[in-house]
Amino acid sequence: MAGTIAFTVNGEACAVAGDPDDALLGTLRDTLGLKSTRLGCGLGQCGACTVLLDDRAVTACDTPLSAVEGKQVTTLEGLGSRDAPHPLQTAFIDEQALQCGWCTSGMLMRAAELLRREPHPDEAAVRQALERNLCRCGVHNRIVRAVLKASA
Amino acid sequence: MTATAVPEALRQHPLVGQWLRMGPDGRVQASSGKVDLGQGISHALRLIVAEELALEPDRIEMVRPTTATSPDEAVTSGSLSVQHSGAALRLAAAHLREACRRHAALRAGVDDKDVHLSAGAFVAGPHRLAYAELVDEALLQEPVDAAQAGGPSTRPSRWSDRPRPDVAQKVFGEFRFLHDLELPGMLRGRIFRPATLQARMDEDAWATLQPQLAAIPGVLQVVRDGLLVGVLAARTNALDRCSARVAKAPPWHEHAEVPQARELEHWLKSQPLDSVTLLEREPVEPGADAPGARVFRTAITRGWLQHASIGLCCAIARWEGEALQVWTHSQGIFNLRRDLALAFGMAPDAITVCHAEAAGCYGHNGADDVAFDAAWLARHAEGRPVRLEWTREQEMSRAPMGPAMTVEVEAVVGADGRLAAWTQSVWSQGHGTRPGRGATPALLGAWQTAQPFPVTMAVNAAPAAGGGADRNAAPPYAVPRARVLSHRVLSMPLRVSALRSLGAHVNVAAAEALLEDIAAALGRDPLQYRLDHLEDERARAVLRELARLCGWGLPQPEADREGFGRGIGFARYKNSGAWCAVAADLVVEERVKLRKLWIAADLGRLVHPDGVRNQLEGGALQAASWTLCEAAQVSAEGIRSADWESYPILGFGEAPPVEVSLLDRPEMPSLGAGECSCGPAAAAIGNAIHDALGLRLRRMPYTADALLEAAQAA
Numbered sequence: 001m002a003g004t005i006a007f008t009v010n011g012e013a014c015a016v017a018g019d020p021d022d023a024l025l026g027t028l029r030d031t032l033g034l035k036s037t038r039l040g041c042g043l044g045q046c047g048a049c050t051v052l053l054d055d056r057a058v059t060a061c062d063t064p065l066s067a068v069e070g071k072q073v074t075t076l077e078g079l080g081s082r083d084a085p086h087p088l089q090t091a092f093i094d095e096q097a098l099q100c101g102w103c104t105s106g107m108l109m110r111a112a113e114l115l116r117r118e119p120h121p122d123e124a125a126v127r128q129a130l131e132r133n134l135c136r137c138g139v140h141n142r143i144v145r146a147v148l149k150a151s152a
Numbered sequence: 153m154t155a156t157a158v159p160e161a162l163r164q165h166p167l168v169g170q171w172l173r174m175g176p177d178g179r180v181q182a183s184s185g186k187v188d189l190g191q192g193i194s195h196a197l198r199l200i201v202a203e204e205l206a207l208e209p210d211r212i213e214m215v216r217p218t219t220a221t222s223p224d225e226a227v228t229s230g231s232l233s234v235q236h237s238g239a240a241l242r243l244a245a246a247h248l249r250e251a252c253r254r255h256a257a258l259r260a261g262v263d264d265k266d267v268h269l270s271a272g273a274f275v276a277g278p279h280r281l282a283y284a285e286l287v288d289e290a291l292l293q294e295p296v297d298a299a300q301a302g303g304p305s306t307r308p309s310r311w312s313d314r315p316r317p318d319v320a321q322k323v324f325g326e327f328r329f330l331h332d333l334e335l336p337g338m339l340r341g342r343i344f345r346p347a348t349l350q351a352r353m354d355e356d357a358w359a360t361l362q363p364q365l366a367a368i369p370g371v372l373q374v375v376r377d378g379l380l381v382g383v384l385a386a387r388t389n390a391l392d393r394c395s396a397r398v399a400k401a402p403p404w405h406e407h408a409e410v411p412q413a414r415e416l417e418h419w420l421k422s423q424p425l426d427s428v429t430l431l432e433r434e435p436v437e438p439g440a441d442a443p444g445a446r447v448f449r450t451a452i453t454r455g456w457l458q459h460a461s462i463g464l465c466c467a468i469a470r471w472e473g474e475a476l477q478v479w480t481h482s483q484g485i486f487n488l489r490r491d492l493a494l495a496f497g498m499a500p501d502a503i504t505v506c507h508a509e510a511a512g513c514y515g516h517n518g519a520d521d522v523a524f525d526a527a528w529l530a531r532h533a534e535g536r537p538v539r540l541e542w543t544r545e546q547e548m549s550r551a552p553m554g555p556a557m558t559v560e561v562e563a564v565v566g567a568d569g570r571l572a573a574w575t576q577s578v579w580s581q582g583h584g585t586r587p588g589r590g591a592t593p594a595l596l597g598a599w600q601t602a603q604p605f606p607v608t609m610a611v612n613a614a615p616a617a618g619g620g621a622d623r624n625a626a627p628p629y630a631v632p633r634a635r636v637l638s639h640r641v642l643s644m645p646l647r648v649s650a651l652r653s654l655g656a657h658v659n660v661a662a663a664e665a666l667l668e669d670i671a672a673a674l675g676r677d678p679l680q681y682r683l684d685h686l687e688d689e690r691a692r693a694v695l696r697e698l699a700r701l702c703g704w705g706l707p708q709p710e711a712d713r714e715g716f717g718r719g720i721g722f723a724r725y726k727n728s729g730a731w732c733a734v735a736a737d738l739v740v741e742e743r744v745k746l747r748k749l750w751i752a753a754d755l756g757r758l759v760h761p762d763g764v765r766n767q768l769e770g771g772a773l774q775a776a777s778w779t780l781c782e783a784a785q786v787s788a789e790g791i792r793s794a795d796w797e798s799y800p801i802l803g804f805g806e807a808p809p810v811e812v813s814l815l816d817r818p819e820m821p822s823l824g825a826g827e828c829s830c831g832p833a834a835a836a837i838g839n840a841i842h843d844a845l846g847l848r849l850r851r852m853p854y855t856a857d858a859l860l861e862a863a864q865a866a
Binding site: 019022023026029030035036038039040041042043045046048075076077079080081082085089092093096097098099100101102103104105108126127128130131133134135136137138139140141142143144 | 189190191192315316318319320322323324325327328329331332387388389392460461462463464509510511512513514541543544762766767769770771772773774777795796797801802803804805807809810
């Protein structure tokens with residue numbers, strides 16, 4: 001049944017009307033206008049919609065609103081800005097670590113979770129952390145280099 | 153390119169103003185008919201214009217392609233954008249620059265040669281004039297004079313290391329894809345359609361389903377037309393509930409006559425065929441050579457491949473009276489407009505098609521189809537725009553696939569150890585069902601309405617245009633007698649069309665496999681054996697560079713490891729494009745584990761080397777994924793591999809490091825980068841497996857099961 005769900009997005013409190021079973025992704029994109037989080041599969045399989053829920057990376061397409069009540073959601077819009085970029089953003093630009101950019105937002109958020117947990121991962125740890133995030137353009141190595149650079 | 157060669161696009165759009173104009177902000181607006189598909193082509197084109205105009209790249213605004221104002225450059229495909237659009241823009245920019253120089257000279261009362269371009273302005277005596285002060289409408293109406301461009305430059309491009317500006321926009325979440333556009337009053341739409349081309353509606357099932365869909369809260373309208381069902385809603389969650397409902401009881405009888413995976417070669421050869429001889433360099437009679445001649449044969453088959461882009465096909469459509477506007481990520485906005493006009497019985501002029509970026513596109517995906525879907529459904533939206541996005545399941549199971557193929561190669565080697573004859577035979581469906589080329593629309597939805605247009609059979613482009621199934625079937629090697637046979641399969645149980653590199657993926661893999669088999673049988677070094685049969689100096693240089701890059705012939709640290717193998721592959725893409733050679737190191741255990749890829753390539757003048765490296769590496773890794781991981785699962789009910797669990801692609805754990813070396817040829821015409829590494833990468837992997845195991849795998853993908861099967865058969 002529809003109700004109001006309160007949580008924090010990128011540091012700002014918000015309350016949205018919605019069904020607790022609705023996916024977080026649609027609320028972020030359509031209700032809150034946060035367009036950087038991308039739909040890829042709607043099945044939690046590709047990682048394109050990865051966001052942080054508190055400190056944990058989750059796929060927003062299969063995370064119900066009920067699971068975010070009272071928690072902190074961070075999207076790419078909240079990761080950093082041109083004035084205060086996250087080290088991952090600087091490194092992704094340095095490495096030109098994308099082609100189409102569809103998976104980029106999810107890659108950055110997944111990598112951000114990794115660096116919070118493990119500030120200096122080795123290459124194997126980076127590859128393992130990103131394994132569930134798919135890239136079809138073949139930019140894997142640039143992304144790995146960027147994450148390692150950001151953690152150096 | 154010589155100074156006077158005129159690209160085809162420029163013949164059709166001869167005026168300066170069709171390519172370049174001044175923007176209100178003083179920047180130069182550059183128009184191309186080629187679109188961004190994730191490859192970053194607009195940036196390469198921007199750099200070309202900047203170079204010719206001697207302006208900073210950020211002074212060039214690339215106009216988003218639209219049928220309203222952009223030049224018609226057909227389809228963004230075949231690794232031709234820099235060759236075609238880049239060449240046209242270069243000539244248009246050179247014309248604009250020289251015309252401005254003359255205008256500046258006239259104003260200053262000096263000779264043309266006394267006008268210098270400095271920091272984006274023409275300096276003539278005391279005058280300092282910007283482009284915006286010199287360009288007028290009369291200049292824009294001048295036909296581009298190709299002679300203005302001067303001869304080929306021998307120095308590298310000034311801006312070649314300038315990064316793509318959209319990368320930062322995407323990294324900061326500022327970039328707006330097509331899927332992010334919000335138009336006032338826009339509705340969301342979803343389409344439901346059968347999974348096979350021969351499906352029939354189950355009217356009883358539909359009679360049950362229709363009221364169920366209509367009763368879902370938020371559903372504004374349910375539309376039925378033939379096999380198509382559309383739903384309009386204000387929000388996507390109502391549409392998601394519709395999807396769940398349809399999935400429970402799909403209202404179609406599906407039917408497709410598809411072969412079992414193991415019968416694929418037989419199926420391809422036993423269908424009705426359109427067989428043509430595409431190359432006949434002296435008649436070949438295999439085996440009938442001089443004493444001592446030996447015959448070698450190989451064959452490689454691949455199943456159907458899926459595009460498997462990470463994003464979903466999407467379009468926005470809005471009707472204003474009888475005028476239609478469509479926002480699309482199609483590869484060919486003019487071709488799409490033409491077929492939309494055919495489908496809706498309209499004049500093309502009544503339709504405006506605007507391009508907007510989406511996820512990476514690697515061939516003919518569902519972008520054109522979904523544009524039809526959105527336009528079809530928006531007819532019921534009373535002038536409100538409709539955004540229609542496919543679901544993952546639809547993306548995987550309703551878009552055209554890359555065709556299944558089997559390629560056989562037979563070579564005769566003389567007693568002197570040299571290639572004497574070569575026959576390459578290709579059995580494949582055609583590699584194109586793109587819109588914009590036939591008498592009826594090639595749009596999936598137009599085949600499924602109550603008054604359907606006929607399904608168009610997949611065809612191959614002419615060899616002169618790069619071919620389709622036969623792409624790269626002609627050997628690059630010096631061989632006195634050569635023959636290419638193409639057998640186009642005239643059955644299409646499930647739709648197929650162009651996928652990155654078309655037939656080159658399997659043709660190069662098969663040809664290069666045979667070459668290595670021959671070298672091995674003769675006890676020759678495979679790289680040297682190739683060099684011995686390559687007369688083209690640029691081909692030889694690429695192979696030599698690959699040898700240097702990967703340390704060919706030097707001791708390898710892993711060489712003694714059990715299951716280690718190294719292989720190479722080479723091709724000149726389409727026999728007319730970029731030269732590319734790939735080496736692969738891998739270890740075969742239970743499955744194939746790639747250790748490293750090396751790529752050496754010659755793409756002529758490098759407009760944006762980092763973009764080229766990105767494309768070459770991406771092409772090689774995508775081909776590695778096709779070759780090692782991918783085959784669609786097909787059934788009488790359609791494509792069953794409709795998610796990422798059932799259609800796995802190469803991931804971070806499997807993608808090997810890649811090293812790229814580009815030969816520097818600033819004086820030579822620029823060549824496209826998007827597809828040239830696919831065939832050589834697939835070939836290198838197959839040859840490395842052969843090196844590791846002494847086994848030749850004949851059926852892609854080379855999975856753990858395929859390894860086991862080959863080992864048992866050996």
